[in-house]
Amino acid sequence: MGERGYAGLMAQQQSPAIVLRATEFGESDLIVHCFTREFGRLRGVAKGAKRSMKRFVGSLDFLAYVDLRFFEKKTSDLVRVDAATFRSQFPGIREDLDKLAEASLLAEIVTFGTGERETHRPLFDTLLRGLALIDHLPRWKPAGCGIGRMMEARVLSLMGFEPNLSACVRCRKALDAIRRADFSVARGGIVCERCAITERDLIPVGVATLKLLAQGLRAEVDAFPRFAWTSRSAVEAARILHPFAQVHLGRELRTLRFMTSLARAIGG
Numbered sequence: 001m002g003e004r005g006y007a008g009l010m011a012q013q014q015s016p017a018i019v020l021r022a023t024e025f026g027e028s029d030l031i032v033h034c035f036t037r038e039f040g041r042l043r044g045v046a047k048g049a050k051r052s053m054k055r056f057v058g059s060l061d062f063l064a065y066v067d068l069r070f071f072e073k074k075t076s077d078l079v080r081v082d083a084a085t086f087r088s089q090f091p092g093i094r095e096d097l098d099k100l101a102e103a104s105l106l107a108e109i110v111t112f113g114t115g116e117r118e119t120h121r122p123l124f125d126t127l128l129r130g131l132a133l134i135d136h137l138p139r140w141k142p143a144g145c146g147i148g149r150m151m152e153a154r155v156l157s158l159m160g161f162e163p164n165l166s167a168c169v170r171c172r173k174a175l176d177a178i179r180r181a182d183f184s185v186a187r188g189g190i191v192c193e194r195c196a197i198t199e200r201d202l203i204p205v206g207v208a209t210l211k212l213l214a215q216g217l218r219a220e221v222d223a224f225p226r227f228a229w230t231s232r233s234a235v236e237a238a239r240i241l242h243p244f245a246q247v248h249l250g251r252e253l254r255t256l257r258f259m260t261s262l263a264r265a266i267g268g
């Protein structure tokens with residue numbers, strides 16, 4: 001269809017995109033919330049998407065990885081989504097509740113940690129690689145929870161919220177020289193045993209856990225499955241990262257509640 005048919009629309013744009021959310025709008029439309037590689041996070045209307053199986057069949061589902069084509073509108077922040085063509089649906093994530101919870105958490109962090117229309121290609125590429133990694137893992141436990149925490153730390157770091165894990169935030173003593181560490185959400189990093197005496201609201205965390213997380217901030221995402229996480233380290237990492245994420249995003253992450261009820265339901 002030529003541009004002439006669309007009054008008030010500007011040139012057509014195209015970008016790889018990950019669908020963050022799609023909500024019904026009126027009789028037949030969907031409002032789609034996407035994280036695109038070229039334009040950052042944006043929202044758009046997919047006209048007739050609820051009916052037009054041919055154009056959008058499943059491609060606007062949560063976490064679908066698509067090629068998005070859309071028109072900018074002169075008068076609105078909402079773009080007009082013209083087509084979304086599948087690149088991947090991440091079937092492994094859809095089949096496994098633990099994987100789905102992890103992927104949802106990352107999507108929620110990106111949703112609330114990025115501004116609309118702020119292009120952030122490294123973040124997009126990292127999220128995509130992380131989703132592909134989670135998708136392909138043959139078994140989730142025990143390594144998966146650790147990979148999830150490494151991804152969480154990495155995504156937060158790319159958004160400008162990097163926890164300080166390499167040295168005491170007060171006296172700069174290096175992690176390698178610290179025997180017993182605590183994490184301070186308020187200070188955004190670790191505190192050594194000496195400085196801990198005068199600090200409040202500290203969360204105890206093992207040095208082994210901190211080393212794993214610190215490596216996760218630097219290593220290639222594809223190398224994450226090689227790190228030897230224990231269940232204990234995964235739990236400790238969650239205990240410091242989840243509150244840290246929520247403080248920086250300024251809100252409660254709904255996926256965390258889902259994760260807690262999931263863990264209770266399966267006794268994990």
Ligand SMILES: [Zn+2]
Nearest residue numbers: 168171192195
């Ligand atoms: Zn210290």
